[in-house]
Amino acid sequence: MNAPRPPKVAGIDSTVPAPPHTTAPLPGVPPAASPADAALPPGVLIQDRLASWVSDLTTLHELTERLIKTSSLDGALREVLGAGAALVGARRGMAVLEPADGLGPTSTIGLGLAHADLGTIETVPHGPGSHGRLLDGLPEAGPAAPGPSSAHLAPGPSPTRPAPGPSSVRPARVPEPIAIRDVRTEEGLDPRHREVAARLGYAASYALPLATEESGRLGAAVWFYDEPAEPDERRRHLIGLYGRFATEHLARLLQVERARVRVATIAEELLPSRLPRVPGVRLAVRHLTGPQGGGDWYDALPLPEGALGLAVGSVSGTGPSALAAMGRLRASLRAYAVMEGEDPVAVLSDLELLLRLTEPARSATALFAYAEPAQRRIVLAGAGHAPPLVVGDRRTEFVETSLSAPLGMLTCWEAPSVELSPAPGETVLLYTDGLLRRTGDATDRTFARLHAAAASVPEADRSDPGAVADHVLRTLLPEGLDPAVEGEDVVLLAARFE
Known part of the structure; x- marks a missing residue:
């Protein structure tokens, strides 16, 4: 009669000895230490x-x-x-x-x-x-020293990889x-x-x-x-x-x-560090940027005889190249505004010609407004840009502007200007397309939501353009602008006329 054989466990024959070339257990993995474990069959331990x-x-x-x-x-x-x-x-x-x-x-x-x-x-x-x-x-990684490296990670094995950078750094x-x-x-x-x-x-x-x-x-x-x-x-x-x-x-x-x-620091340095103080108007701006940085920009420029130039715009693309193009475009618009700011169409026409000659592969949208706060008069023109919104106690309505192509899209850009007269206490909101697209809704629904947000500004906040801008942003983007989500920047420029 044959002697009984130990049973097989999980398909492993426990009577077969381990081969001599079997590798040792991984460092840091505890072996069977208790006497009870030692008494168990090898197959159970494995x-x-x-x-x-x-x-x-x-x-x-x-x-x-x-x-x-x-x-x-x-x-x-x-x-x-x-x-x-x-x-x-x-x-x-x-x-x-x-x-x-x-x-x-x-x-x-x-x-x-x-x-x-x-x-x-x-x-x-x-x-x-x-x-x-x-x-x-x-310490930080420093110059290489003679002898082997003593870098380690304990406990447990630490896979070694070649360190990046020149050979003089260990x-x-x-x-x-x-x-x-x-x-x-x-x-x-x-x-x-x-x-x-x-x-x-x-x-x-x-x-x-x-x-x-x-x-x-x-x-x-x-x-x-x-x-x-x-x-x-x-x-x-x-x-x-x-x-x-x-x-x-x-x-x-x-x-x-x-x-x-x-990127955010560069973008802020390319934009105005502070808004000007002009009698008869109060200004506030909100600028939110994504992780890669976008080409949305704004400007407020004092002009002769107490006038004020207001501008918002967006350059196609994201990242450093878009920021650089945005800086050049904004600087050029400032120069044109000083020379011929009373005619917003001429300002944008010159800007379009410059963009087409210097950066033919890039397009941009822009809106420039020439404001005379003392007379509460605004003349504006837009190139492919969303219309401004007037917010007041008696009305909340979009400014009727004509449709026009963005800068750099046509051989010769031209669009008529529009004139409006804000009533005392009314706020004019200029914004970039990023505010509309960040909502994720269709265009018509987004405009309706923007109008409803502006109309719902509490009466106590209507005297503060910053509070008006904050309310609109909170209503349209209740969760804010997620910095981890790539997308367009958001610019909201508010001008309240006294």
Whole structure:
């Protein structure tokens, strides 16, 4: 009678010895440590180990999928805090964005902590604090030093990649996470650290650097435990892998945010830094821009004999080229307005000729109004632009303007001018097409919504052109202008006549 054979588990013959060339377990993956595990058949151990790996990979996949859907730095930091709390088994946490290059932006995000709690934690000196030591202890990538690089990410394996840039720059060292198992008994802690921990009710912490060898330091995240504790080796390994991926995602968002800020700064510098003060009229403007920057612009120019030139326009395209074209077009219109501002048709005709000669592949819309506040008289002309809107106590109506093509679309542009006389207390709204298109509605419906928004301005706000503009924007775009969504800029210029 044959001796009984051990059963097969999951299709694996447990009696077959492992081949001598089998690789060792991955670093950071805990082996079977308990006597109970050692007594189990090898097939059961393999099955449990595989199930654990699959569970961990599934968890990391789900968390990273959620992270890559974030499109802002604050949103990404909040997602990192929530995911990290689940991985390390904590309930509260704090993330600090503080790039090592000092170019910003900087921010502090809390999980389960009020704003006052974050301020209390920040009173702990950087040196003794766990996240402060991470922020202070990681330099930027510097000149290469002789000898092998000591960059590492612990715990767990860290895939190596060639650092970008010239060979004279080496990756920055990434410090290890800092675990404080018990704030009360940990040696070397600042008394202020223990005092803050007692006040906020946490007994342990685990701090992770938000850094990679290539990106350098972006910040740090720290999670707080209510009782003395620290994550085991498996949790450290998982949070290390997740932290590396999160840092790379944050680095990409940081580049996008810095580019957006630079574009917005250039756009603001190309537009008037402040509106002029002209007797008989009060001005206000609202300018909202997308992440790539658009070609929408506005201007308010004092002219001789107490007159005022008002203009809004839009250049086709987005990005730096559209901003540059917008700056050239606005500067040219200013010159033409000074020379022949009393005739808006002549101003736009000269502008159209300049655009056609210098930038034949680009088109633009524009509206120029010559205003005499003392007489409450406006003469205006538009090139492919939406008509102005007059808002007052007795009427809310669009100005009747003739249809005309945008600048650069025809061999010779020409359109008649229109004259209107605002009553005392009425506000004239000039706006760009971005205000209409950002709503996502059809053109006729958008005009109807704009008219309804202007008509619903509260009586108490009608004396303030800025309040009128704000009300219209809130009504048409109740969620504001999402900076992560590409689209046209929005310009709204309000002129209230006394």
